[in-house]
Amino acid sequence: MDIDAALKNPALCPPLLKRLKQTLDGRPLRFMEVCGTHTVSIFRSGLRSLLPSNITHLSGPGCPVCVTHDAEVAAFLDLAQRENLIIATFGDLLRVPGPNGTSLKHAQSQGAHISIVYSPLDALTIAANNPKNDVVFLGVGFETTAPTIAATLMAARQQQLDNFSVLAFHKLVPPALQALLTEQEQYIDAFLLPGHVSTIIGLAPYSFLPEHYHVPGIVAGFEAADILLALCLMAESIRDKKPVLHNAYERAVSSDGNPKAREIMAQVFETTNALWRGLGEIPQSGLRIRKEWENMDAITRFDLTLSNIPTRTACRCGDVLKGRISPADCPLFGKKCTPAAPVGPCMVSTEGSCAAYFKYAG
Amino acid sequence: MSGDSILLDYGSGGMASQRLIQECFFRHFENPILARMDDAARLEMRSPLAMSTDSYTVTPLFFPGGSIGTLAVHGTVNDVAMLGARPRYMSCAFIIEEGLPMDTLERVVADMGQCAREAGILIVTGDTKVVPKGACDKLFITTTGIGELIIPDGPSGHKAHPGDAILISGSMGDHGLTIMAQREELTFDTAIRSDSAPLNHMIEALMCKLTSVHVLRDPTRGGLATTLNEIAHQSDVVIEIEEEHIPVHDAVKNTCSFLGLDPLYLANEGKCLCIVPEQEAEAALHIMRATPQGHEAVRIGTVLAAEGKTKAGQVILKTPIGGKRLLGMLEGDQLPRIC
Secondary structure (H helix, E strand, O other), X not given: OOHHHHHOOHHHHHHHHHHHHHHHOOOXXXXXXXXXXXXXXXXXXXXXXXXXXXXXXXXXXOOOOOOOOHHHHHHHHHHHOOOOEEEEEOHHHOOOOOOOOOOHHXXXXXXXXXEEOXXXXXXHHHHHHOOOOEEEEEEOOOOOOHHHHHHHHHHHHHOOOOOEEEEEOEEOHHHHHHHHHOOOOOOOOEEEEOHHHHHHHOOHHHOHHHHHHOOOEEEOOOOHHHHHHHHHHHHHHHHOOOOOEEEOOOOOOOOOOOHHHHHHHHHHEEXXXXXXXXXXXXXXXXXXXXXXXXXXXXXXXXXXOOOOOOOOOOOOHHHHHOOOOOHHHOOOEOOOEOOOOOOXXXXXXXXXXXXXXXXXXX | OOOOEOOHHHHOOOHHHHHHHHHHHHHHHOOHHXXXXXXXXXXXXXXXXXXXXXXXXXXXXXXXXXXXXXHHHHHHHHHHHOOOEEEEEEEEEEEEEOOOEHHHHHHHHHHHHHHHHHHOOEEEEEEEEEEOOOXXXXXXXXXXXXXXXXXXXXXXXXXXXXXXXXXXXXXXXXXXXXXXXXXXXXXOOOOOOOOOOOXXXXXXXXXXXXXXXXXXXXXXXXXXXXXXXXXXXXXOOEEEEEHHHOOXXXXXXXXXXXXXXXXXXXOOOOOXXXXXXXXXXXXHHHHHHOOHHHOOOEEEEEEEOOOOOOOOOOEEEEOOOOOEEEOOOOOOOXXXXXX
């Protein structure tokens, strides 16, 4: 049996739950996960219903769709209206509403050419098959997806696909965590760090968590037992007053991450300030395409501009993403905002916190 | 007629239509009622009857495990059967986009003929319209089925009682994932096939051999989760199921996990949910497992009355680690995730 299958064994959980309860000894623990896959796993596995009541579970800004800013969606919609242009995108961006409530799905019904792809390399095939059209891939995601997009741009240049470009709105996880910790009152006791992002960046970029903010951070896998073990390590770190940064996902994450992927990423991208839904502009928290690759940068190629438009409705995605409120505390939740008719992006992706609460918590 | 493509003439009612009817439809649907070529089919039936209609618009037309033709027959046969009925006759209406290759139409019609024979249902009347290119997507089929109830007061979504056992005839998600993989041109090494199949023979065995069957439903669009929610609402009960017992093939499980999809919300086209009194559960499983469509049949849960924190209409999923969560209705399409 491989290790992933072995970790699904339900018998692993009760001893870990016992250890967690004993370690906490009634002390409160407010932990935040910053990966949508963790959010879903916590709900889907039923783990949330088993956690002791002194544990508060906060969902952070960990789903790429959720943190997509109104201004960025406006840029997608602007592109969708251009003549002879095909947008290639991952599926869950389609329903994200823009500033006037319309989404790419609406644009598609009005005749915009939008293709769902599962890999950015599929977008190159579309570009090769449609030489008379511009093909733009919507580059949204964290450190996990950025290296693949960079490799795709390299492949496009090699294949001389002059009609291919990327609209890059990639975001970086560690600066967002720092932004959360610089809020006036510290309300997060520990972070459940993202497994996938960490495979690329390793542990070092999170070192500020214990060093500057005395908050433990545990990189964890996605099985219920993985998450419970991470919670035990958090609880022990807090009990011992020794904030640690620990890799509890060694079967997938090397502490140094993936230097080769980072090198590819650095050839194409450089860091820049970025707009986050609900969090606003965070310095050096995004990636933009370097000047050497300008001809494949959709922003310059199609003269797109981004403006920091304020959120238009009572949607409280911002507070949800910061873990300030539970999705159910938003006045729109489950009423005006549902997965079928989402007002905010947190309700769109299957991994968005609002969608997860709606689906699993009722 | 192979080698041609369908022209607007074929739907005109003239000679071209006649040729299409004789050489394609009659050949594959062959039966004496259809062969009479009257304006309507004359049927001999005992009452009460069960009737159901559905339109089929799937892309692509052919996929591993089936085609629009197999769905058009199985879908309607199964809907009629779910009332505890024996499906007898079926009508079919084709809307064909001009230019569709004749070979393609013939393959679909051959699939329908084959499925009808297997299900023991006669296709007794039909209609063909050809529309200009772009007015429809290749081929749409509407079928209507009619059948006789095996017992007068048959199963219904309103009849789930607290204490009943919930059984499922086989694995979940195969059809929905097959179509999604084909439509999006996902290439996986794993063999995922649609489960398109007729359930009427299995249903007939259940109806004839058991003293009581409360609910029969085929979890098609919206999947098992949506169907269970509908039943919980209709019957005003709580449904509790155990995740560990729900059969999902490994290939489906792994692909769903990769794409961020939930197999419990994916469509099935050859599976049946069966709710029976507790004392009938073992016998029902035995009957189902003896049929090709039900060899993976298992019990997945129990019907409960609302009490304490639970409310009527809720579907509760017990997870392998012993947690519980709500299994809600599907809201909109499932979309594959970014990372």
